[in-house]
Every structure is written in C-alpha cells, then in structure tokens.
Amino acid sequence: MTDILQELKGIVGDRVSASPGERCCYASDASQVVGLPDFVVRPKSTSQVSRLLRLCSEHLIPATARGAGTGLAGGCSPVRGGIVLDMSGMNRILEIDYENQQVIVEPGVVAEKLNFALKPYGFFFPPDPGSMAMCTIGGMLSYNSSGMRSVKYGTVRNYVLDLEVVLADGRVIHTGKKVLKSSAGYDLTRLFVGSEGTLGIITSAGLKIAPLPRTRKIVLACFEEAEIAGQAVIRIFSNGITPSACEILDRTTLQVLKLCDPLLAIPEDGDVILFEVDGTESSTSEAARQISEICQPTAKSVRIAVGAEMDSIWSARRLVGAAISRLDPTKTRIYMGEDVGVPIKEIPALIKKVQQIAVKLDIPAMKYGHIGDGNLHVALFIDVMNKEQWEKLRLAADRIHRAAMDLGGTVSSEHGIGLARAGYLPEQMGMEAFSVMQSIKKALDPKGILNPGKMGL
Amino acid sequence: MNLDLKAINQCVRCGSCRTFCPVFEESGWESANTRGRIMILKGLTCGLQPDLQVLGSLNTCTTCGICTENCPAGVNPPEIIENARRQLVSLGKMTCQQADLSRNIFASGNTFGDGRDRLSWLTDRGLLTKKADYVYFAGCMNSYRYTETAANTFALLNRFGATMLPAEQCCGSPLLRTGFDARRFIDENCRQIANTGAKTVITGCAGCYTTLKKSYPQDFRVLSVPEFLAERISEMDIKPLDLTVTYHDPCHLGRHNQIYEQPRQVIRAICRLKEMKTSGKAARCCGGGGGVRAGYKDLSLKMAKKRLEDVPGEVDYIVTSCPLCIRNLRDAGAGEKVIDLVDLVAMAMQ
Incomplete structure (x- = not known):
C-alpha cells in the first residue's frame, strides 16, 4: 500500500489521500451503497488520469470515478475498494463555440456554472437535473441524466458530440468529432454515455448547446386525483x-x-401538474392558453405563472427531493425505488400502484416527477433508527421497481443503476441483451478494474 | 462518542452544500465540505478515530451557516459540528492551536493572552458609572486591537447612558466555537452585568453578540451596535458624507441572528450603499470565524481574499460590524479600507 501511495504521489502530487477520514467521505453518494476506498486522488489532467489507470491496470486496483457525489444509486461508491478518482477538480470550460453550437468542457464542470457561462451568448445546455447547482457534467454523462425539461429537450445523450475517454489500460481515445452529426462507425459516444464509469473515464466532452428560449410560462393545473391529472397530460400531448x-x-x-x-x-390540496412552455412571447401565450383550455373541464383550478413567481416555483421544486425532512423532522428521505419510469399512458396506473404499496406497508411516500416523459420520483421517508421501517422501505422499493417493470417500464429513468438497482438489470433487459453488455465490458475492461460491481458487471 | 445521531441522519448527502461551503471552495476535498464533515461524524460513531485529519475537517468549519441557510433537508451543521468539537475536547482530542487558544483565554481572560489592562484605551475612567441602563460589551478584539473603534463606540453609547464592565472578560465565544467550556467567563460577566443593574447589553462584535444572546442566561436584552444605532439614528447629529460604501454581513449577525437591515439603515442615513456581489443571507463568509483564523490562518485568509472579490467597484470603504471580519479582510489585502460601522458614524458626527 505504501508503494502504491508513493506511485500515486508521483502522478498527482499532494492531490492524494489515504487518511481514514478522507476515505470515509468518499465512501458513498446520496444512496445507501457504501464502499471504503483505499485512496482518493484528485487528478487535474487527462494525462494524470491515463497514468492512474495504467497503474491500476498493472496492479489490478479498482478505479472508481466520481463527480460531485450527488448520485442516487451508488455509482461512485467504491464497493471493491481501490482508488476513487474525484474528477471535480477538472472543471474548466475549454471552449465556448456558440457559432458551431457547442462547448468543450472537462468533466468536473458544474452544470449550473456551464449555463451561467453560456447565458451571455444566448445559449444553454438543456438537461437540468434537480441537482444541477452542484452535479458535474461528468456525472451527468455517466448516468445519462436529464431533468425537468427532458420532455422537450431530451436527455444528456442527445447533446454529446464527442468524448475524450481514458480506457482501462490508460489509452486515450476520442469517440466523435466536432460536428453536429456523423454516421461514421459505431456510435461510441452513445456507448460511453450512461456507462457509469465501467468502460472508461471521461476526461472531456464536446456538447451541443441550444439557444435560450426568449420566454417561459408555467400553467399550474390542480386536479382532484392523479389519475385525472394523468389523463389531462395525455390529452395535451395528443393535441400536438x-x-x-x-x-x-x-x-x-x-x-x-x-x-x-x-x-x-x-x-394546498390535490394533484398538481406544472406545465412549462417556452419560446416566443406569442407562442408561449398561445400554448399556455391551449393547455389551460384542455385542463379546464377536469381541473379544480388552473392558472398561469410567469417571471419571478415561476422562478420561485422551479427553485423550490428542484430542492423538494431532499426537503421531505422539513415535513417530519423525525424522518429522513432514503433514495430507494425513487426513479422508475413507464410509458406516459401508464403513469396513472403506476401512481395508483405506488399508493397501494405505500398504504399496504404503512410507509409514507411523496410522489412527484416528470409525468411528461413517464418518470415518477417516489420519495420514501423513514425514521432511520427504526429497523422495522428499514425492512418496509426495502420491500416498498422492490415492489415499486417491479411495478414499473410490469407496466413495461424501467427501474431507472435518469438516476442510473449503480449497485442499488444492479439486481434488476438482467430482468429488465433480458439475459441476452445483458450478455451483450457483459461482452462489451470484457472487451473494453478485460481486467475488470473500472468501477467493478456496478450495473451487475 | 455521544453525538446527536438524529441530527446527523437528517442529512441526505444530497451535496447541496458543495455549492456554498467557502472552505470546500478553497480546498476541494470532500472532508472540507459540510457533507463530508457529517459523514466523518457518522464515521466517529462507527469506529473512525479522531486523528489530526479528522480534527482538521471538523475544525475548519467557520460555522458561517451558509450551509444551514441552503440545506434542503433543514440540517443545522454548525450546531452539529460545535457539539462534536465539545465532545472531542472533553475526550482530550484537540489540535495544538485549540489548546493554545483556550490556554490564552483561561490565563488572561482574552483571546490574545494579553496581560495589559483591557480598558487601556479609555482616557476618562470617570465615565464608567457603577449603575447604568446599558452596558457596552467591547469584546477582546476591540479592547486590544481596534481600540479606536472601542473608543468611538463607547463615546456614542455613553451619550445614551451606557457604562462598561469594570473587569470585562472574554465573552466565551472562541471557547464555545472550538469546543471548550466557557461557564467561568459567562458567570463572571453575568455577575458584573447584574451589578450595574443594566437591562440591556450592547456589543459591537458579532461573535460576542451571538454568544451573549444564545449562550448567556436570558437576564438581559442583548443588542448589537447596528441595532442600537438604527433605533437611535434620528437622535444623533449625523451629517451626510459624500461617500459610497459597501457592507459586509458578518455571519454571526446576519445568518445567525437575521440582522441585515439595521446596519444598512444606518449606512443609508449617512452615505450611499452599494451592495456586494453576495449579500444578506447569501453573503460569503470572511473566513475568520469558528476558530479557523486561529487554527488555519492561510486557509482563513484565502477565504477573506475570495470575499474581497465580491466588493463592488468604486467604493470608498468596506463597512462591517464585526472586528473579526475587519481583521481578516484587512489582512487579506483590503487594509484600512475596511472600517467598522461605528467608525463611519463617528466620521459623520465630526
């Protein structure tokens, strides 16, 4: 171990720690998956990452990349020990090329900071997870994250043009070119997006950016129950x-x-749908009016919010996932079963099933999420000192995952698999498809050093 | 260790604090962030040993409270961390700097270990009446380092009938922030306050203020100098000054006690106010609190330098209401441009 520490110091200088306290801080993300690393390193360059992976490959040391550690599935928890590569120090925006509608960034750039930098140019990077104030682009790429606006703008995967990736043996490759489209060869870019650090470590990314809409408006429609709300959503989409x-x-x-x-x-009561429309003043006014009209017959109330009021609603909405303890300080939100997704039409059925699971197990559940793309976030909260409640929580999460799969959905829409949901992946994908994943993993990481244990690999 | 697991478990490790913690911003290590500190505390309950690195993590929190202000889960990390520091100190686990600081205070009654008379700056001791409605509590910093501010403050408050304690002791704040017992000093100051018959204690130090208000028995009203001045500004002979100043919110006046408007009210009565890039609830910490200046001076000054980047252009002074902030901001390069609110008032009264 001392030799390895010396070698690590030789690569990253004093940006390495083997102290028990520091290792403890890097043992988990926001999930319940825990694994103590032997070392934490904070590389500053691609060449350092390359040297680190060569070292890991040579000594068969597990290497787990980490961004801001805001993940919810244990993707960055080093469950087999080894080295955690904290990539948040590689945080430069290397190029803003708005004329070519793209940026080149290092993986440690915080999503919100990228958008601050793009604002003066009239552009933005659309994927907007609730954690965008602290999560890094590298983490977003590794989990193909999205957020509230994915219903219109899609997920991170839709915005990646090129990745610089360090492979398990230290080789550095680029997966694309600085072009908006390409039909040359396998789509390696899309392969690495969402691979959770199991195939390589991303050290820079060329991302497509979009023009900032001139204006946004919110329609708040309140319904007696979720099922009626879900039907209104379906009517809105089917009206184009x-x-x-x-x-x-x-x-x-x-x-x-x-x-x-x-x-x-x-x-204060009912199930609310927040519809946001963006575009020009006239197009958003027209869309907001149409949405209001469609909701009106079945809604308890409908109104439009703009400007500062709209911003306040979004700010509060972004934090709501972690804020459940404010309702009951004796309980803590535990991120399990929190990211299921189903076809949009099945959302009302999923909500009903989740409610039944919660009632049957007598466990409180808050439900919110991106109904527009079928992604429901379920917040289960318990007294963490109570063992019985932990049992119920695990059972509830399992039933929620299975309910989503039964409805033709997914156990994770945007938070990823990590270790927390690894057990469901073969079942969701089917063994044949999963074995293709295993083959890809073996081809790119034959020694199994990259984030071992994750995604069932 | 007997840590408050309920409070610790309230943290969902969402990482929101990464955006705000000024120490993490400088360090980049997770152990220098609020979430990391809470994970370390949890670790301590499961066998993690409180070595120097662990103490460094816990002791570099400036207790500025910006994480509390922005924590979606409603966690109050400074409270949890101060509690942990107390427990560790009671087990004899502390850094040399912590030990030196407490030794100084216990030996001399002030943070500097200064053996000189605390009231050396007071030219006319006849102004100290035995009985009074108000007591001006100067604090260690103004008594020994910024004596002109102490003199200006007392001159102002004395007009309204304030006296001072004959043998004021450190309020106990540095001890409490770094994990030590301050009862001896609290009891002694309380005894002297009771002897004056005063029902109101006024202090110009944000650290003293929060301590007098939250750690002392509620036998008297505690006012900060900005609160007092805001109440009495119309009774003072203030002449407007052709100056533009900015105001730095001390964490222990602002976020810890919600005193935001009063100092601004006083400033606006005198001159133009231009806000800093972050102010009020969002104000960046100067890096000096929580024992960080005493224990980690370089880190502390880096935070102060970062705070100075928030100062808007073309201001004549950076005004604040805490001598700890003044020292740190001055030492970080702003020099005499940083002044106490009272000094601004004194200029307007000349």
Missing part, C-alpha cells in the same frame, strides 16, 4: 402540444414545497 416541462406534484409534495417557500402561491 409539447411543453418544455411537465411535472406532477402530489399533496405531500405541495406541503413540502410550501415549507421550502411559504410564499409560493400553489394549491
């Missing part, structure tokens, strides 16, 4: 309207939002 965001917030979520910001003018 594509909102830029379409979020469902249940009664509990509304209570928590109020606690986050008591001044928020949101309904």
Whole structure:
C-alpha cells in the first residue's frame, strides 16, 4: 500500500489521500451503497488520469470515478475498494463555440456554472437535473441524466458530440468529432454515455448547446386525483402540444414545497401538474392558453405563472427531493425505488400502484416527477433508527421497481443503476441483451478494474 | 462518542452544500465540505478515530451557516459540528492551536493572552458609572486591537447612558466555537452585568453578540451596535458624507441572528450603499470565524481574499460590524479600507 501511495504521489502530487477520514467521505453518494476506498486522488489532467489507470491496470486496483457525489444509486461508491478518482477538480470550460453550437468542457464542470457561462451568448445546455447547482457534467454523462425539461429537450445523450475517454489500460481515445452529426462507425459516444464509469473515464466532452428560449410560462393545473391529472397530460400531448416541462406534484409534495417557500402561491390540496412552455412571447401565450383550455373541464383550478413567481416555483421544486425532512423532522428521505419510469399512458396506473404499496406497508411516500416523459420520483421517508421501517422501505422499493417493470417500464429513468438497482438489470433487459453488455465490458475492461460491481458487471 | 445521531441522519448527502461551503471552495476535498464533515461524524460513531485529519475537517468549519441557510433537508451543521468539537475536547482530542487558544483565554481572560489592562484605551475612567441602563460589551478584539473603534463606540453609547464592565472578560465565544467550556467567563460577566443593574447589553462584535444572546442566561436584552444605532439614528447629529460604501454581513449577525437591515439603515442615513456581489443571507463568509483564523490562518485568509472579490467597484470603504471580519479582510489585502460601522458614524458626527 505504501508503494502504491508513493506511485500515486508521483502522478498527482499532494492531490492524494489515504487518511481514514478522507476515505470515509468518499465512501458513498446520496444512496445507501457504501464502499471504503483505499485512496482518493484528485487528478487535474487527462494525462494524470491515463497514468492512474495504467497503474491500476498493472496492479489490478479498482478505479472508481466520481463527480460531485450527488448520485442516487451508488455509482461512485467504491464497493471493491481501490482508488476513487474525484474528477471535480477538472472543471474548466475549454471552449465556448456558440457559432458551431457547442462547448468543450472537462468533466468536473458544474452544470449550473456551464449555463451561467453560456447565458451571455444566448445559449444553454438543456438537461437540468434537480441537482444541477452542484452535479458535474461528468456525472451527468455517466448516468445519462436529464431533468425537468427532458420532455422537450431530451436527455444528456442527445447533446454529446464527442468524448475524450481514458480506457482501462490508460489509452486515450476520442469517440466523435466536432460536428453536429456523423454516421461514421459505431456510435461510441452513445456507448460511453450512461456507462457509469465501467468502460472508461471521461476526461472531456464536446456538447451541443441550444439557444435560450426568449420566454417561459408555467400553467399550474390542480386536479382532484392523479389519475385525472394523468389523463389531462395525455390529452395535451395528443393535441400536438409539447411543453418544455411537465411535472406532477402530489399533496405531500405541495406541503413540502410550501415549507421550502411559504410564499409560493400553489394549491394546498390535490394533484398538481406544472406545465412549462417556452419560446416566443406569442407562442408561449398561445400554448399556455391551449393547455389551460384542455385542463379546464377536469381541473379544480388552473392558472398561469410567469417571471419571478415561476422562478420561485422551479427553485423550490428542484430542492423538494431532499426537503421531505422539513415535513417530519423525525424522518429522513432514503433514495430507494425513487426513479422508475413507464410509458406516459401508464403513469396513472403506476401512481395508483405506488399508493397501494405505500398504504399496504404503512410507509409514507411523496410522489412527484416528470409525468411528461413517464418518470415518477417516489420519495420514501423513514425514521432511520427504526429497523422495522428499514425492512418496509426495502420491500416498498422492490415492489415499486417491479411495478414499473410490469407496466413495461424501467427501474431507472435518469438516476442510473449503480449497485442499488444492479439486481434488476438482467430482468429488465433480458439475459441476452445483458450478455451483450457483459461482452462489451470484457472487451473494453478485460481486467475488470473500472468501477467493478456496478450495473451487475 | 455521544453525538446527536438524529441530527446527523437528517442529512441526505444530497451535496447541496458543495455549492456554498467557502472552505470546500478553497480546498476541494470532500472532508472540507459540510457533507463530508457529517459523514466523518457518522464515521466517529462507527469506529473512525479522531486523528489530526479528522480534527482538521471538523475544525475548519467557520460555522458561517451558509450551509444551514441552503440545506434542503433543514440540517443545522454548525450546531452539529460545535457539539462534536465539545465532545472531542472533553475526550482530550484537540489540535495544538485549540489548546493554545483556550490556554490564552483561561490565563488572561482574552483571546490574545494579553496581560495589559483591557480598558487601556479609555482616557476618562470617570465615565464608567457603577449603575447604568446599558452596558457596552467591547469584546477582546476591540479592547486590544481596534481600540479606536472601542473608543468611538463607547463615546456614542455613553451619550445614551451606557457604562462598561469594570473587569470585562472574554465573552466565551472562541471557547464555545472550538469546543471548550466557557461557564467561568459567562458567570463572571453575568455577575458584573447584574451589578450595574443594566437591562440591556450592547456589543459591537458579532461573535460576542451571538454568544451573549444564545449562550448567556436570558437576564438581559442583548443588542448589537447596528441595532442600537438604527433605533437611535434620528437622535444623533449625523451629517451626510459624500461617500459610497459597501457592507459586509458578518455571519454571526446576519445568518445567525437575521440582522441585515439595521446596519444598512444606518449606512443609508449617512452615505450611499452599494451592495456586494453576495449579500444578506447569501453573503460569503470572511473566513475568520469558528476558530479557523486561529487554527488555519492561510486557509482563513484565502477565504477573506475570495470575499474581497465580491466588493463592488468604486467604493470608498468596506463597512462591517464585526472586528473579526475587519481583521481578516484587512489582512487579506483590503487594509484600512475596511472600517467598522461605528467608525463611519463617528466620521459623520465630526
């Protein structure tokens, strides 16, 4: 171990730690997956990452990449020990080439900071996870994350043009070119996006950016129950309207939002759908009017919010996932079964099933999420000192995952598999498809040093 | 260790604090971030040993409270961390700097270990009445380092009938922030305050303020100098100054006690105010609090330098209401441009 530490120091200088306290800090993300690393390193360049992986390959040391550690599936928890590569120090925006509608960034760039930098040019990077104030682009790439606006803008995968990747043996490759489209060869870019650091470590990314919409408006429609709300959403899509965001917030979520910001003018009861439309002043006015009209017959109330009020609603919405403890300080939100997705039409059925699971197990569940793309976030919260509640939580999460798969859906829409959901992957994909994944893993990481144990690999 | 597991478990490790923690911004290591500190505390309950690195993680928190302000889960990390520091100190686990600081205070009654008279700056001791409605509590920093500010403050407050304690002791803040017991000093100051008959204690130090208000028995009202001045500004002979200043919110006045508007009210009565890039609840810490300046001076000054980047252009002074902030911002390069609110008021009264 001392020899390895010396070698690591030779590569990254004092940006390495083997102290028990530091290792403890890098043992997990926001999930319940824990694994203590032997070393933490904070590389500053591609060449350092390359040398680190060569060292790992030579000594068969597990190497786990980590961004801001905001993940919810244990993707960056080093469950087999080894080295954690904290990539958040590689945080430069290397190029803003708005004329070619793209940027080149290092993986440690925080998503929100990228958007601050792009704003003066009139552009933005559309994927917007709730954690965008702290999560890194590298983490977003590794989990193919998305967010509230994916209903219109899609996921991270839709925005990646080129990746610089360090392979398990230290070789450095580029997966694409600085072009908006290419039909040359296998789509390696898309392969690495969402691979959770199991195939290589991303050291820079060429990303497509989009022009900032001139204006945005929100329609808040409140319904008696989720099923009616879901039907309204389906009617809106079938009328050819594509909102830029379409979020469902249940009664509990509304209570928590109020606690986050008591001044928020949101309904206090019912199931609310937040429709956001973006574009020009006239196109958003027209879309907001149409959405209001479609919702009106079945909604308890409908109103439009703009400007500062809209910003406050979005700010509170982004934090709601972690804010559940404000409702009941004796309970903590545990991220399990929190990211299922189903075809949009099945959302009402999924909500109903989740409710039944929660009632049967007597475990409180807050439901919110991106109803526009079928992604439901379920927040289960328990007294973490109570063993019985932990058992119920695990059972509830398992049943929620299975309910989503039964409805033709996925155990994760945007948070990834990590270790937390690894057990479901062969079942969801089918063994044949999963064995293709295993073959790819073997081809790119024959020694199995890259984030071992994740995604069932 | 008997740590408050309920409070620790409230943290969902979402990492929101990475965006705000000024120490993490300088260090980049997770152990220098609030989330990391909480994970370390959890580790301590499961066998992690409190070695120097662990103490460094816990002791570099400036207790600025910006994480509390922005924590979606409603966690109050400074409270959890101060509690942990207390427990560790009670087990004899502390750094040399912590030990030196407490030794100084216990030996001399002030943070500097200074043996000189605390009231050496006071030219006319006859102004100290035995009984009074108000007590001006100067604090260690103004008593020994910024004596002109102490003199200006007392001159102002004395007009309204304030006296001072004959043998004021350190309020106990540095001890409490770094994990030590401050009862001896609290009891002694309380005894002297009771002897004056005063029902209100006024202090110009944000650290003293938060300590007097939250750690002392509630036998008297505690006011900060900005609060007092805001109440009495119309009774003072203020002449407007052709100056533009900015205001730095001390964490222990602002986020810890919600005193945001009063100092601004006083400034606006005197001159133009231009806000810093981050202010009010979002104000960046100067890096001096929580024992960080005493224990980790370089880190502390780096944070102060970062704070100075928030200063808007073309201001004549950076005004604040905490001598700890003044020292750190001055030492980080701003020099005499940083002044106390009272010094601005004194200029307007000349």
